[in-house]
Structure formats: C-alpha cells, structure tokens
Amino acid sequence: MIIERAEVVVTSPSRNFVTLRLVTDDGIVGLGDATLNGRELAVVAYLRDHVVPLLRGRDAHRIEDTWQFLYRGGYWRRGPVTMAAIAAVDMALWDIKARAAGMPLYQLLGGASREGLLAYGHASGSDLSELFDSVRAHLEQGFRAIRVQTGVPGLNAIYGIASQAAAAGGGEERYDHEPARRGALPMQEDWDTRAYLRHLPGVFEAVRNEFGPELPLLHDGHHRMTPLQAAKLGKELEPYDLFWLEDCTPAENQEALRLVRRHTTTPLAIGEVFNTVWDFKDLIREQLIDYVRGAVTHMGGITPLKKTMEYAALYQIRSGFHGPTDISPVGMAAQMHLGLAIHNFGIQEYMKHSARTDEVFRQSFRWRDGLLHPGDEPGLGVELDLDEAGRYPYEQAYLPFNRLADGTVHDW
Ligand code: EZ4
Numbered sequence: 001m002i003i004e005r006a007e008v009v010v011t012s013p014s015r016n017f018v019t020l021r022l023v024t025d026d027g028i029v030g031l032g033d034a035t036l037n038g039r040e041l042a043v044v045a046y047l048r049d050h051v052v053p054l055l056r057g058r059d060a061h062r063i064e065d066t067w068q069f070l071y072r073g074g075y076w077r078r079g080p081v082t083m084a085a086i087a088a089v090d091m092a093l094w095d096i097k098a099r100a101a102g103m104p105l106y107q108l109l110g111g112a113s114r115e116g117l118l119a120y121g122h123a124s125g126s127d128l129s130e131l132f133d134s135v136r137a138h139l140e141q142g143f144r145a146i147r148v149q150t151g152v153p154g155l156n157a158i159y160g161i162a163s164q165a166a167a168a169g170g171g172e173e174r175y176d177h178e179p180a181r182r183g184a185l186p187m188q189e190d191w192d193t194r195a196y197l198r199h200l201p202g203v204f205e206a207v208r209n210e211f212g213p214e215l216p217l218l219h220d221g222h223h224r225m226t227p228l229q230a231a232k233l234g235k236e237l238e239p240y241d242l243f244w245l246e247d248c249t250p251a252e253n254q255e256a257l258r259l260v261r262r263h264t265t266t267p268l269a270i271g272e273v274f275n276t277v278w279d280f281k282d283l284i285r286e287q288l289i290d291y292v293r294g295a296v297t298h299m300g301g302i303t304p305l306k307k308t309m310e311y312a313a314l315y316q317i318r319s320g321f322h323g324p325t326d327i328s329p330v331g332m333a334a335q336m337h338l339g340l341a342i343h344n345f346g347i348q349e350y351m352k353h354s355a356r357t358d359e360v361f362r363q364s365f366r367w368r369d370g371l372l373h374p375g376d377e378p379g380l381g382v383e384l385d386l387d388e389a390g391r392y393p394y395e396q397a398y399l400p401f402n403r404l405a406d407g408t409v410h411d412w
C-alpha cells in the first residue's frame, strides 16, 4: 500500500487547525493533526516544503520506519515544529493501517483496557459565585472531574477564566474560553504570583465545602511560579485533595520539581509543551511527576507517546494527555484511542470543539456518563469535509502574554 498523495489542509472553523491528509494507491485516506497554536504556519511550511515530498511513494504500512526516517533523517531533532509535523504523519499512517484492517485504532494498539476515559472539563469564574455556577454546569453536563481556575482580586485578565475570553471572543458561542485571540498582535494579561497564592487556597476550601470531598478537582498553575512558590502552594492545597496541580513551574528547569516534591504530596502533572520522551525521561525516572501531560499532536504522534507511557508505567505514572481545543478533533481521536488501550491511563482533558469545528471534522467519539470513547468506526473515526474546511481560511491568532505590575514580561 503506497502513499500516493499528501496534502496539508489549513482551516479555521472558530480557530486554526492544520491537518495532514494522506491518500494511498488503493484510495484509503488517513488524517493527522499538526496544529501548533499561534505558530501554525511554521508547521505548514515544514510539512509542505520538507516532508510531503518524502512521503510520496512510501509504503504506508511502515509506521515505525517512517517515524525513524523523519526523526533521525532530518538531523535537526526535536522541537515543537518538527515534532508536530512528524506527529501528523504518524497519526495519518495509524489511521490508514486501522482503516485497512477494518478496525478502530484502539484494537490495533492492544484493544480496550477500560469502558471509557474519565474526562475533566474546565470550570472557571471571576469570583466564587460564577465559579460555583460553572462547576454546577459541568456536573450537569456529566463531568465527573473538574479543573478549577479563578480570577484573582486586583488582576484584570488572567489565564483560564472563561468570561473574559468570551467577551473578547466576538460573540460566537463557545463551550469554553479561547486564549488564542484572532488579530495582528497578542493580548496582554496581568500577573502577580503573591496575590494568586494568597487567594487560591481559600477558593479550593470553598469549592470543597460546596461540592464535597469526592469530586476530583484539578488546577493549572500555567508555568508561573518559582520552585519555592510552587512548593508552598502544593502544601497549602493538600487539605483539598487535588487530583493534580499542573505546570506548577516552567519545565525548562526540571530540577525545580525535586524541590517541589520534597515539600508536598499534591500530585503533579507536567508536559503539555514537551515534544519527546527525552523531555520526560528524568522526571519519570526520578518520580518527580504523577501524570504525563504530553499530547499526541505535540509529542511526535501515537508511536512515541505510547512508548513514553510504557516507560512511565514502570513508575506507576499515568496519562493526562493535553486536550484543549487547539488539539484538533483528529488529535483528540488519536489520544482517545491510545488512552483506551494503555493500562496506565489516568484522565483525559476534554474541551468541546465548536459546532463549526464539528461540521468540518465529522467525528465518531461518544461522551456518556462522564466518560469519553473514540467510537468503533475503522481508523481514528474522523472524516475531514474538504468543502466545509475550505469555507474557513486561516486567520492570524496569537496566545496572550503576561506582564507584572512594573511591566516585566512574565510566563503566561
Ligand atoms: O494554555 O492549549 O491545560 N491546558 C492549557 C491550555 C494551553 C493552550 C495553549 O495553546 O494549559 O489551555
């Protein structure tokens, strides 16, 4: 089975998505997600100029060999652009192989290890009453695990708060906030870690008092604390029994997590910006994390993320794959199949895509009783409607950035 055609499809139904579409000589179509939020066109160029010409004529069945060829053969390894491009090829080849086999992909990965995937949604509010309403709305939608983000007194615009972004989002109805805003320049947000640290433990105390001890609660620190600040927060959140504290420090300096670990038993999740198993290697071996936040789309595909999870399993570390709306329906499907198959699945982040996105990408996944399931269509279970995709051309969009009160740029 030979790859006959390869094309890169850019579409922007509510937000930008980059999809690789491979067609074999016997007419099987495979899809791969290559979306890199805010830097999409760099991956488009990498694929179109440097990868597509290498794919035509290759045996579509040779997934491992093609992955190694693109990773080692490029000489310049790793990095988000390269690995998103390789991820798209890997996903599309798995899609093709599973379609050729007439099976949903999870069957080729070893079959289902569970009925469905526990998924968490994003509750947020600028104050407690808005936050409680948001938590209740998520419970009504069936969520059995909830991420809690809240406004901080004195700060106007911060990461993760739905109402602000909805206001900036131009009126289109969205399930959740969309941090990447369309426009020629990125938006500026504010940050003050001491104000955040004073405020957050009280928020979790209030949420526990309102919703009880059982509900799994998560929180994203979004790379903004120093190691000592993260250690202090982890310790202060212990009474509220978090499922995890995510990205407590920026992960370029991985030694920071040793310090955090010495002070707190709050579980840690990290790695949504990681690209390879090498980024996770020391954190896994030293048991400095509890959850692998890698996404199939940004970790080079299903093949390397499955290997990473097998390594993590030696240390009882589980998956928590990154699942914001900037992972396309193709990338989400790929990680649902992987999550269903591996033994050490932990939780799946789930933000609903917009209705417009769902018209462009027709999907077969199910969402029932708080659990996701990728469905039983052959392959990934996603069809890309090229006519619909063509109606939404690329639009420039940037993620926001942070400044402190004195004007210093801070991690966003
Ligand atoms: O900010 O996906 O846990 N989720 C997150 C996301 C990221 C965006 C960046 O593209 O941190 O909301």
Ligand code: CO
Residues within 6 Å of the ligand: 220, 222, 246, 247, 272
């Ligand atoms: Co995050």
